[in-house]
Amino acid sequence: MEKNRTDVTRCKGCGYCVAECPKQAISFGEHMNAKGYLTIVVDQEKCIQCGSCYRVCPDNVFEIL
């Protein structure tokens, strides 16, 4: 089930979300976006939809469904 939709075209690889997630559901993947930033991936299984990543992300990457 998709719980947390991401738009990684906006991600700048700051890592705030990775550090904040209480379930270690976010990690850096291998995809580099058009701006040249290494972007994150969310493990939808592990996500509990707490919203912390949404809150700390400066670039509006997350939408909690």
Add this chain to the structure above:
Amino acid sequence: MKLKAPDRITFNTSGFCPGCGHGVAGRLIAEVVEEMGLADKLITTVDVACGSLHLTDWHFDTVMAAHGRTLVTAIGLKKVRPDNPVMAYYGDGAGYAIGMAETMHAGLRNDNVIAIVVNNAIYGMTGGQMAPTTLPGQKTTSSPYGKDAARFGKPFRIEDAYSGFDIGYLARGALVGAANINRAKKMIRKAFEKHMDNQGLCYVELLSPCPTNWNLAPLKAKDFLLEEMTQHFPLGEFKGGDTK
């Protein structure tokens, strides 16, 4: 819990550097404005500094003021548009260096506007020069050996400067970590509510990471903010507050 960035904040990639707090501040403001149904009435002013990049993020009526004249431009707008909520958005350099006179007179008169001041202890846009908020010992492009507080002064604290003034609301939040960000949003919300109740100057300072000019990776900048910056800039409400 469903969470989606407000429609009033654009989905283009913002122009801010990775990990910059301005992006979080912009979203919090858009969330509050959307929740309160003020998006079509709000008039904002932004400053000629990094915060001006919100011009292309926000879908609000926005005036770009001269550097440091953001607050006084908002005060003028409120006088000619008294029925519109008006918010000034600017940095610590704008507010506490070039715009110090505007900051002090707005407090003295308790002008009826919202001020959101993003304090990153530095001149961000121009390449990281020392500001009145720069911490003692902090290295900047204009204090390469660290700020000498005996010569340049201690970090400027708005709650001290405004201590004798009766203003509507004064608080300081931080733009790193989910708990701090939630609290900062409540402060912004309170400033907007008091503004809608015409309580005078409603002022929220937000401690914000500038990884680029602090020469720190974003997560290290977050640590610097929480461990060093808050020693000089305590978080909390100083006037008109009861936010948990």
